[in-house]
Amino acid sequence: MEKAEILKKALTGDIKSFQMLFAEFQNQLKSYLYRLHPDRNDVDDLAHDTFIRAFDKISMFNQGSSLKTWVFKIATNLAYDHLRKLNRWPADAQDKGAYLAIGTEEIQQAFRVVNQTSNAGAYEMKEHIDFCFTCISKTLPIENQVALILKDIYDFQTKEICLILEKTEGVVKHLLNSSRDTMTNIFDNRCALVNKNGVCDQCSQLNGIFNPKQDQQEQRMKLELVKESSKFNRAELFALRTKLVKAIDPLHSSGADLQDIIMRCTKTAIGEVGNFFMPAQDKRALDPFED
Template sequence: MEREEILKNALTGDINSFQTLFAEFQNQLKSYLYRLLTDRNDVDDLTHDTFIRAFDKISTFNQDSSLKTWVFKIATNLAYDHLRKLNRWPADAQDKGAYLAIGTEEIGQSFRIVHQASNAGAYEMKEHIDFCFTCISKTLPIENQVALILKDIYDFQIKEICLILEKTEGVVKHLLNYSRDTMTSIFDNRCALVNKNGVCDQCSQLNGIFNPKQDQQEQRMKLELVKESSKFNRAELFTLRTKLVKAIDPLHSSGADLQDIIMRCTRTAIGEVGDFFDSPQGNAD
């Protein structure tokens, strides 16, 4: 069946046809929502709610945009309703998470269990850079975070982001410039991989814990971001980060389970989660 016919059937209320079209971008949608929400359970809930809401309103889809853009708008609105109840993250959220893990033997043990027992418990520096990108993006206002992630990580066009956020092109460009400048400044002051004065070298620290036999400097130098850090300017280094982040699916990478439990520890440390051990990830043993 041709795609146009599947869309036509979906518009008349055929749920199987709609499911076929939704499945084309479902994994990317869930990845996007995870970067916004940082909680797998919330991602599953909002993906389900997005599907139901979109199918219920499919008759209002006037094809001014792609179906994918229209569905991402619905998902973004649902995510915004969820996130506006929460505080923006501090720039040192990862530090707070690290202190909590170091100071709580049970949490450290949970990390080790996931690393040893899970098929997605591997540790690689590039995945932690992706984790770091998500954490720093959450220091931004929600609209800025959405615009940045849609454009720089998922390659949405400016006009598509305008539709999703219901903003003019000028406003969206301003959101993007502010977001890039803000994140670049935070990375400048924090990332010890590209700035010897940076305060955070968590990538190497964790790699040393989970891969103790590896040569840390050798692993660092495998990263293009590190190799080119002395050659490129701030904007070019930010672009290198986005290139690396684009290549990683935070829900299906080789270290997705380990990064998720580290993410939960971070959320606990900043007070977004009441108790680390209330979740299946926290109870890894």
């Protein structure tokens, strides 16, 4: 059956047809939601709520955009409801997380358990750069964060972002330029991979902890980002970061569980969650083989 015919059936309320169309971008939608609100349980709930709301309103889809863009707009609005309750992250959120982990043996042990037992507990420097990108993007106002991630990570067109955010093209372009400038400035001043004066060297530090037999400098030099950093063209370095981040699905990468538990530590350190240790239904990061 052709896609147009499937959409036609979906518009009449055929849920199986809608499921087929939704499945085409479901993984990308969840990845996007996780970058906005990095809690895997909340992402599952938001994705489910997005599906329900989109199907309930499918008769209102006038095909003025792609179904994907229309669904992403619904998901973004739902994510807003969560994000408005939270503060923007400080630029040193990762430092606070590192200090908490260093000073808390239970957290260090949790990291080791995930690294040693989970099928998604590997440590790769490029995945931590992706983690770093998410943390720094959360220093932005919500609209800036949404515009940046949609455009630079998920390749949405500016006109599609206008529809999702209900903003003019001029406003969206301003959001994008402002976001890139802010992100670039924070990376310039923090990342020790590309600036010897940078205050954050978590990539190498964690590589040394989880891959102690590997030569840290060799691992650093495998990254195109580090190879190009001697030129230190700010725009090119930011473009390299986005290229790297695009290639990683933070929910299904080889280190997804490890990065998720590091994220929980970071959120605890800045006060976004009250307790590092998660409720029973969310223990998959600590016990990834539990049913």
